[in-house]
Amino acid sequence: MEYAPARFHRSERKLAEPGEPFTYTPENQAKFDQVVTRYPPDRRKSAILYALYLVQNQQGYITAAGMRHVAEQIGCTAAEVEDVVSYYTMFYTRPVGKYVLNVCRTLSCALLGAERVTDELSEKLGIKPGETDPSGTFTLMEVECLGACDRAPIVMVNDDWHEGLTPDQCSKFVDEIRARGQAAFSGCHLKKE
Amino acid sequence: MSYQPVLTSHVSEPSSYTLDFYMKHLRGYEGLRMALTLKPNDVIEQVKASGLRGRGGAGFPTGMKWQFVLKDTPKPKYICCNADESEPGTFKDHVLMERNPHLLIEGCAIACYAIGAKIAYIYIRGEFFHVQQILEAEIEKAYKAGYLGKNIFGSGFDCDVFVHRGAGAYEAGEETALIESLEGKRAQPRLKPPFPAVEGLYNCPTAVNNVETLCNVPLIVLNGAEWFAALGPEKNGGPKLFCVSGHVKNPGVYEASMHTTLRELVYDYAGGIRGDRQLKAIIPGGSSVPLMLPNQLDTPASFDGIQKAGSLLGSAGLIVLDDTVCMVWLAMNLLHFYRHESCGKCTPCREGCDWLYKLLQRLERGEGREKDLDLLFGVSNNIIGKTLCAFGDAAATPVLSTMKLFRHEYEAHVREGRCTLPADWRRKGEVLAGAH
Numbered sequence: 001m002e003y004a005p006a007r008f009h010r011s012e013r014k015l016a017e018p019g020e021p022f023t024y025t026p027e028n029q030a031k032f033d034q035v036v037t038r039y040p041p042d043r044r045k046s047a048i049l050y051a052l053y054l055v056q057n058q059q060g061y062i063t064a065a066g067m068r069h070v071a072e073q074i075g076c077t078a079a080e081v082e083d084v085v086s087y088y089t090m091f092y093t094r095p096v097g098k099y100v101l102n103v104c105r106t107l108s109c110a111l112l113g114a115e116r117v118t119d120e121l122s123e124k125l126g127i128k129p130g131e132t133d134p135s136g137t138f139t140l141m142e143v144e145c146l147g148a149c150d151r152a153p154i155v156m157v158n159d160d161w162h163e164g165l166t167p168d169q170c171s172k173f174v175d176e177i178r179a180r181g182q183a184a185f186s187g188c189h190l191k192k193e
Numbered sequence: 194m195s196y197q198p199v200l201t202s203h204v205s206e207p208s209s210y211t212l213d214f215y216m217k218h219l220r221g222y223e224g225l226r227m228a229l230t231l232k233p234n235d236v237i238e239q240v241k242a243s244g245l246r247g248r249g250g251a252g253f254p255t256g257m258k259w260q261f262v263l264k265d266t267p268k269p270k271y272i273c274c275n276a277d278e279s280e281p282g283t284f285k286d287h288v289l290m291e292r293n294p295h296l297l298i299e300g301c302a303i304a305c306y307a308i309g310a311k312i313a314y315i316y317i318r319g320e321f322f323h324v325q326q327i328l329e330a331e332i333e334k335a336y337k338a339g340y341l342g343k344n345i346f347g348s349g350f351d352c353d354v355f356v357h358r359g360a361g362a363y364e365a366g367e368e369t370a371l372i373e374s375l376e377g378k379r380a381q382p383r384l385k386p387p388f389p390a391v392e393g394l395y396n397c398p399t400a401v402n403n404v405e406t407l408c409n410v411p412l413i414v415l416n417g418a419e420w421f422a423a424l425g426p427e428k429n430g431g432p433k434l435f436c437v438s439g440h441v442k443n444p445g446v447y448e449a450s451m452h453t454t455l456r457e458l459v460y461d462y463a464g465g466i467r468g469d470r471q472l473k474a475i476i477p478g479g480s481s482v483p484l485m486l487p488n489q490l491d492t493p494a495s496f497d498g499i500q501k502a503g504s505l506l507g508s509a510g511l512i513v514l515d516d517t518v519c520m521v522w523l524a525m526n527l528l529h530f531y532r533h534e535s536c537g538k539c540t541p542c543r544e545g546c547d548w549l550y551k552l553l554q555r556l557e558r559g560e561g562r563e564k565d566l567d568l569l570f571g572v573s574n575n576i577i578g579k580t581l582c583a584f585g586d587a588a589a590t591p592v593l594s595t596m597k598l599f600r601h602e603y604e605a606h607v608r609e610g611r612c613t614l615p616a617d618w619r620r621k622g623e624v625l626a627g628a629h
């Protein structure tokens with residue numbers, strides 16, 4: 001059995017082409033200025049992950065211009081920012097779909113059918129893991145353990161969760177997202193109990 | 194099963210995460226109030242006397258960890274709470290933070306007081322965004338109520354608790370890698386010594402503690418060290434959260450004492466094997482520990498009990514495997530994880546994990562050769578003990594452990610040129626989680 005290559009494996013990431021200039025919206029700038037005060041004044045670099053999340057939330061992914069902006073905010077070089085971006089799996093350096101379906105593929109989820117969840121989603125959407133569908137609505141990804149093994153198989157959709165997604169529900173799940181957006185996600189069961 | 198939960202006693206109630214609930218039902222912030230009347234060193238002594246051992250995986254005594262934190266220094270000190278729960282099979286801190294966040298916040302404040310720190314950073318994994326939102330909202334409430342901030346309870350003690358969101362890195366769960374990540378760098382481990390207790394965050398003395406560890410601290414201060422120690426076997430005192438997942442009827446987080454055996458956890462708490470199939474093996478402490486066999490089920494699930502049986506309690510993530518699981522596939526699945534998560538700092542781990550994964554993939558595909566088994570063994574042994582952190586040992590363990598206990602399956606893969614267990618069992622099997 002062959003796994004599809006992980007296209008977003010960190011070593012294969014490419015820096016996006018320089019595009020439009022980037023600056024934070026006033027709202028995001030205010031958020032950054034507030035969070036950076038949590039760290040000692042000479043340790044602004046601690047806020048780098050937060051700064052990058054702001055870029056990603058504003059732009060959908062992180063461009064070279066976004067990295068340079070973060071470098072200015074932090075007071076470090078753009079290379080240092082890229083060093084960080086290229087390490088962490090939750091930062092995207094190229095455009096992703098509106099909904100990023102992150103299917104957990106590690107042991108507990110795999111024992112309960114996660115491989116088939118990926119297959120079914122892949123067939124339904126007509127894309128392989130790591131790809132985005134032509135309409136830009138969905139990106140399919142395989143990720144490692146999400147830390148909710150009791151509700152396997154788990155899918156993280158952007159910052160939300162959908163728990164206990166069985167292979168036979170996959171097709172309906174995609175339709176549900178198309179129809180109802182975020183409301184289609186089960187969320188975390190702990191919230192409801 | 195007569196054990197009464199103390200950490201998760203009220204987690205099933207809808208409002209259990211609120212400050213009101215915590216104050217009303219769980220003697221909220223009384224532990225902190227009591228700790229502030231003691232000398233910091235007495236708090237450390239009390240935690241030492243309780244025998245509390247770190248719940249993150251290593252089981253190191255928490256009181257000693259705090260005692261090692263350098264006291265005679267003009268530098269600030271820090272508490273880092275490790276909430277980067279990423280070990281496959283582990284999901285206990287998730288419950289604590291989402292359903293009982295004030296216990297953690299109180300634990301952070303007491304820990305700060307004990308070591309002389311003014312700031313605690315809770316490093317939470319990026320995937321727990323929904324948990325982070327709850328945690329941050331509750332921290333805000335604790336500030337408003339005067340349990341955090343300046344001059345808490347008029348004692349002159351100041352304490353800040355901040356949540357720091359990670360961005361997807363298993364390695365950030367290693368304490369020095371966590372510190373690196375908090376400093377805004379790649380999550381890669383540091384050479385030890387110096388240990389974080391001497392030079393940690395921002396080169397200042399730091400204690401890094403797991404979420405569950407810190408949640409136990411208010412209980413120890415409130416109820417006393419003897420009460421805590423008496424909850425479990427000698428040197429394995431206190432409540433423990435066990436995460437049971439895999440092929441069981443009722444996967445979930447169960448709180449029990451460490452007197453509990455693996456059999457009770459699998460068959461009583463988690464309801465037994467789904468479909469009443471045969472149990473094949475158990476991973477008792479997250480994916481990084483050696484497997485255990487059905488004839489070891491009567492082992493007490495304590496740090497020492499499991500260690501004596503040849504494995505480790507680790508993060509207490511029990512992954513239960515029934516007879517449909519191919520052990521070569523299992524090792525391959527886990528090595529895919531380790532290959533992906535290796536931080537790349539040490540060559541044996543960075544290169545070795547990739548090698549192991551490729552070899553296992555070849556075997557599972559049916560293209561394995563006789564000598565591949567020796568090669569697997571050799572590569573694994575060239576990772577173990579040759580890396581800066583425990584990740585290398587963890588990555589080689591699934592291979593060495595499955596090869597030791599199920600070598601015949603590896604040999605059968607080579608001999609028959611195929612996976613000897615039908616993959617359909619795994620891929621088409623009934624999926625339990627969908628039933629709820």
